[in-house]
Amino acid sequence: MSPEALKLLAAGLAMGLGALGPGIGIGILAMGALQAIGRNPDAQGQIQTNMFIAIAFTEAVAIYALVVALILLFVI
Amino acid sequence: MKEKIIIGVVLALVVIIGGNFVLPVPRGAIEVAAEPIGLGPVTNAMFTSFLLSLVIIGLAAFVSSGLKEVPTGLQNVVEMVIEALDGLINSIAPKKWAPTFFPILATIFIYLLFCNWFSLLTPLLGSFGIVHPAEHGGIPIEKVYFLKGGPESLHHAEGEQATKAAPSEGEPKAGEDTHEAVVAGHEAGAKETGMKVMIVPLFRAPSSDLNLTFALALISVVLTQVFGVWERGIGYFGNFIRLGGFAKKGPMMGGIDFFVGLLEGVSEFAKIISFSFRLFGNIFAGEVVLIVISSLVSLGLILVFFGLEIFVGVIQAFVFFILSLVFFSMATQHHGEEHH
Numbered sequence: 001m002s003p004e005a006l007k008l009l010a011a012g013l014a015m016g017l018g019a020l021g022p023g024i025g026i027g028i029l030a031m032g033a034l035q036a037i038g039r040n041p042d043a044q045g046q047i048q049t050n051m052f053i054a055i056a057f058t059e060a061v062a063i064y065a066l067v068v069a070l071i072l073l074f075v076i
Numbered sequence: 077m078k079e080k081i082i083i084g085v086v087l088a089l090v091v092i093i094g095g096n097f098v099l100p101v102p103r104g105a106i107e108v109a110a111e112p113i114g115l116g117p118v119t120n121a122m123f124t125s126f127l128l129s130l131v132i133i134g135l136a137a138f139v140s141s142g143l144k145e146v147p148t149g150l151q152n153v154v155e156m157v158i159e160a161l162d163g164l165i166n167s168i169a170p171k172k173w174a175p176t177f178f179p180i181l182a183t184i185f186i187y188l189l190f191c192n193w194f195s196l197l198t199p200l201l202g203s204f205g206i207v208h209p210a211e212h213g214g215i216p217i218e219k220v221y222f223l224k225g226g227p228e229s230l231h232h233a234e235g236e237q238a239t240k241a242a243p244s245e246g247e248p249k250a251g252e253d254t255h256e257a258v259v260a261g262h263e264a265g266a267k268e269t270g271m272k273v274m275i276v277p278l279f280r281a282p283s284s285d286l287n288l289t290f291a292l293a294l295i296s297v298v299l300t301q302v303f304g305v306w307e308r309g310i311g312y313f314g315n316f317i318r319l320g321g322f323a324k325k326g327p328m329m330g331g332i333d334f335f336v337g338l339l340e341g342v343s344e345f346a347k348i349i350s351f352s353f354r355l356f357g358n359i360f361a362g363e364v365v366l367i368v369i370s371s372l373v374s375l376g377l378i379l380v381f382f383g384l385e386i387f388v389g390v391i392q393a394f395v396f397f398i399l400s401l402v403f404f405s406m407a408t409q410h411h412g413e414e415h416h
Binding site: 052053059060067071075 | 106107108350353354356357358360361364391392394395398399
């Protein structure tokens, strides 16, 4: 296969596979947060804030994969 | 009132979607690294960062010049933001350190907020820039509007180093700038064909440049160590070199303790990478998405992505702020390791 085709394939694989983990992770986070809010609606503000912070952490891993894909497409 | 809003929205959509057909332009170039504009090593991200700093300072001076006892308008908004930040910092940081943390952390948040939101303007402002003859790729010179000196100047410039600053259309964009382009006419670059040029944008969101995010990450992590030493003296580094376990718990647990300490040290470096790439990835990917989507579909659909970018901008600034706050607080709090 030509290098161009391999680069495109690699970019696609990087982003696709890299989004699996964080996707599941964010889902689990949201589940935990929603359950906590269900048990204790008064604490919604604090739970929401902490949920956003944790989601930003897990999303960062997907962003790393995106950066790799972008580098494959536009730099190399 | 409601009819006016509906008419306004429909008109805007017509202009946006119609502008795509009236003034088709090629997709803008996507560069990972920020490019230098005419003045030496200064890149467009540095230039924009300087401008944004001036804007923030100007805003602060303007608001603090007319302070009223009962705040209204802009003063109200600014006070809301500062009060929220202050409340957060006081709730997480130790009492004696909160006043020290507040300036640097609030600055990080407000500065990053402006930087991140500037990425929304990239599809518009990214088409103003300096025109260079392109060796490979690039857009045909007919598509460049308002070229100072006309396309002939670029043929002269090919031999020398001269570049002309030229506002030009890089991507399909509706609204005000298509109006001026239509008024000025397509004739600007129609004569010379076949020559390809590339446009170095004059403005670029600072946080889409890895240099700025890396610098901020370095500042944040180094400040963590500084605050740690300030509070706990040189014993702060005992966090990373844990030799106490050998005496207290025997060689096996002591070895594990020591290894955990080393891991903490490595994780400090991982924090630098993680801080910088999280912010860079989010904002740069947002810019890429805006540019690519604007060239794929008519611009009505880009509004959804604008909403996403606004949200992401706020979230990333907030995440940088709160992570720095948490790390600063952890560094200045005495850990109860010895009191297990």
